Amino acid sequence: MVVESEGVKSAVVSSPSSRKLKPSTLRIGTRYRANRLKGPYDAIVIGSGIGGLTTAACLAKAGKKVLVLEQHYTAGGYTHSYARNGYEWDVGVHYIGDMGSPHTLGRRLFDYITDGKLEWAPMDENYDRFFLGDKVVNLRAGKEGLRLSLLDAFPDEQEAIDQYVKLLGKVADGMQWYTLSKLTPGLLSPLVHKGLDIALPDYFNKTTWDVLSELTDNQELIGAITGQWGDCGVTPRQSSFMVHALIAKHYLYGGFYPVGGASEIAKTIIPVIQQPGGEVFTYADVTDILVEKGKATGVRMSDGEEIPAPMVISNAGVINTFEKLLPAEAAEIIGYKRKRRHIIPSMPHIGLYIGLKGTPEALGLPRTNFWIYPSADHDSNVQQFLDDPENTEFPVVYISFPAAKDPDYQNRWPGTSTIEIVAPTTWEMFEPWQDTTWGKRGEDYEALKQKITDQLLEVMYEKLPQLRGKVDYVETSTPLSTAWFCRYGRGELYGLDHNPERFEQDWLKPKTDIPGLYLTGQDILTCGVVGAMIGGLVSTLAIQGWRGAGLAKRIFVG
Numbered sequence: 001m002v003v004e005s006e007g008v009k010s011a012v013v014s015s016p017s018s019r020k021l022k023p024s025t026l027r028i029g030t031r032y033r034a035n036r037l038k039g040p041y042d043a044i045v046i047g048s049g050i051g052g053l054t055t056a057a058c059l060a061k062a063g064k065k066v067l068v069l070e071q072h073y074t075a076g077g078y079t080h081s082y083a084r085n086g087y088e089w090d091v092g093v094h095y096i097g098d099m100g101s102p103h104t105l106g107r108r109l110f111d112y113i114t115d116g117k118l119e120w121a122p123m124d125e126n127y128d129r130f131f132l133g134d135k136v137v138n139l140r141a142g143k144e145g146l147r148l149s150l151l152d153a154f155p156d157e158q159e160a161i162d163q164y165v166k167l168l169g170k171v172a173d174g175m176q177w178y179t180l181s182k183l184t185p186g187l188l189s190p191l192v193h194k195g196l197d198i199a200l201p202d203y204f205n206k207t208t209w210d211v212l213s214e215l216t217d218n219q220e221l222i223g224a225i226t227g228q229w230g231d232c233g234v235t236p237r238q239s240s241f242m243v244h245a246l247i248a249k250h251y252l253y254g255g256f257y258p259v260g261g262a263s264e265i266a267k268t269i270i271p272v273i274q275q276p277g278g279e280v281f282t283y284a285d286v287t288d289i290l291v292e293k294g295k296a297t298g299v300r301m302s303d304g305e306e307i308p309a310p311m312v313i314s315n316a317g318v319i320n321t322f323e324k325l326l327p328a329e330a331a332e333i334i335g336y337k338r339k340r341r342h343i344i345p346s347m348p349h350i351g352l353y354i355g356l357k358g359t360p361e362a363l364g365l366p367r368t369n370f371w372i373y374p375s376a377d378h379d380s381n382v383q384q385f386l387d388d389p390e391n392t393e394f395p396v397v398y399i400s401f402p403a404a405k406d407p408d409y410q411n412r413w414p415g416t417s418t419i420e421i422v423a424p425t426t427w428e429m430f431e432p433w434q435d436t437t438w439g440k441r442g443e444d445y446e447a448l449k450q451k452i453t454d455q456l457l458e459v460m461y462e463k464l465p466q467l468r469g470k471v472d473y474v475e476t477s478t479p480l481s482t483a484w485f486c487r488y489g490r491g492e493l494y495g496l497d498h499n500p501e502r503f504e505q506d507w508l509k510p511k512t513d514i515p516g517l518y519l520t521g522q523d524i525l526t527c528g529v530v531g532a533m534i535g536g537l538v539s540t541l542a543i544q545g546w547r548g549a550g551l552a553k554r555i556f557v558g
Contacts, residue, residue: 049077223376
């Protein structure tokens with residue numbers, strides 16, 4: 001996931017600051033004005049990320065009038081797209097799994113909240129390619145595809161590979177129980193957690209490395225199995241095996257991309273929200289959640305407008321909700337400061353948005369993601385980078401080809417192609433400029449970005465030498481861009497870090513201890529588009545109680 005960038009570099013103009021950025025031509029949602037409010041509303045959702053949109057759409061399907069407030073100029077959160085200079089990029093929907101059949105949970109939910117209007121295109125059968133130093137592993141779609149992909153690269157590890165594939169299914173089954181625990185009232189939590197201890201395998205929330213090292217001592221195989229660690233932003237020795245297994249299972253049948261680009265997601269959901277009278281407003285900056293007599297009663301906007309509602313649903317992230325939007329005394333009463341010690345923000349990132357003249361076919365661009373690593377030891381790669389980020393190669397460079405993945409792209413932007421590159425970084429590298437304004441951060445900042453841009457382009461040219469001299473346009477985003485556009489304070493990519501401790505926090509669920517205030521999105525369940533979307537569904541079910549039984553059956557059972 002990445003966010004819209006700020007600096008510009010092109011093959012013609014060498015200075016990023018010498019070219020003024022034109023606004024994106026893609027705008028989804030209705031611009032907020034106080035006189036456009038048509039209350040009263042049954043609920044207010046803060047943030048139009050996929051979790052917030054899912055909750056709003058599910059409530060709208062139940063006849064509720066929901067107001068979604070998005071501070072950015074376009075709706076969608078990390079699922080939005082932007083277009084500039086004749087090119088279009090997604091900012092987070094690089095690929096999604098489980099969309100090839102209408103009978104998967106994720107596809108059922110997408111079809112439900114879009115009235116079946118969102119279409120999906122498959123990527124190549126070899127949807128992920130891992131470069132582990134000099135070793136290349138091609139991940140192919142299907143359970144047998146995964147097994148054979150690993151066996152091709154590690155023919156002596158059949159037993160470990162077969163055991164690993166079995167573990168994925170067991171964790172996915174256990175996840176249903178874990179999701180159920182998010183719906184239980186506080187009084188029943190101890191009982192449910194005892195049930196979880198019985199239902200869940202003991203490796204469910206161990207670290208990924210601990211689990212895999214019991215299957216094999218082949219560190220290169222472990223590196224290949226965990227080649228998608230960038231999808232949750234946590235390396236094998238730090239991540240919960242639960243989230244690793246969910247990601248691996250999610251992509252078991254390959255990767256898919258929305259036809260028409262990522263902006264189609266919000267575009268197809270918003271009419272569902274509008275049907276019973278709801279709305280999705282952009283440029284709608286919420287500054288406060290209003291609390292009266294201990295209960296959430298509405299929100300205050302940056303223009304001073306107060307909008308009442310019996311229910312406020314925050315998709316702004318747990319840390320933003322409790323530290324920036326709620327009154328300090330309200331957070332203190334429910335013991336947030338003590339709970340905060342058990343969660344940390346996820347990693348920040350660099351993003352490159354690249355435009356090229358020529359179609360993907362002419363340029364030889366695949367519908368396969370590239371994951372490029374210095375070696376198979378992901379934790380060591382990251383540690384070396386953290387020790388000296390300015391002089392060490394990136395621990396992972398992810399390269400995605402959206403124009404190749406979207407069969408409709410040439411209809412919108414004929415004769416062009418786009419590439420996106422994502423790499424982890426540190427907040428500390430960019431912290432000196434945290435109080436500066438987007439697009440006006442000074443020459444030192446631009447020089448640092450230029451150095452990083454050139455470094456990442458060289459990684460791309462090494463794997464795709466035919467592109468050298470073909471790049472027409474480049475923009476680079478930093479953690480400051482994420483903080484500016486998505487309000488994540490340290491530029492974090494996946495909300496909360498997905499380590500085992502995070503998944504032991506039973507307070508990370510939709511219903512907060514403040515009556516009338518609910519949470520939604522990736523922080524209450526897991527990251528990723530479908531993880532945040534299921535978080536949105538779980539929030540709906542927590543709000544509806546027994547009235548949501550029909551919806552739960554429809555999505556979870558089919």
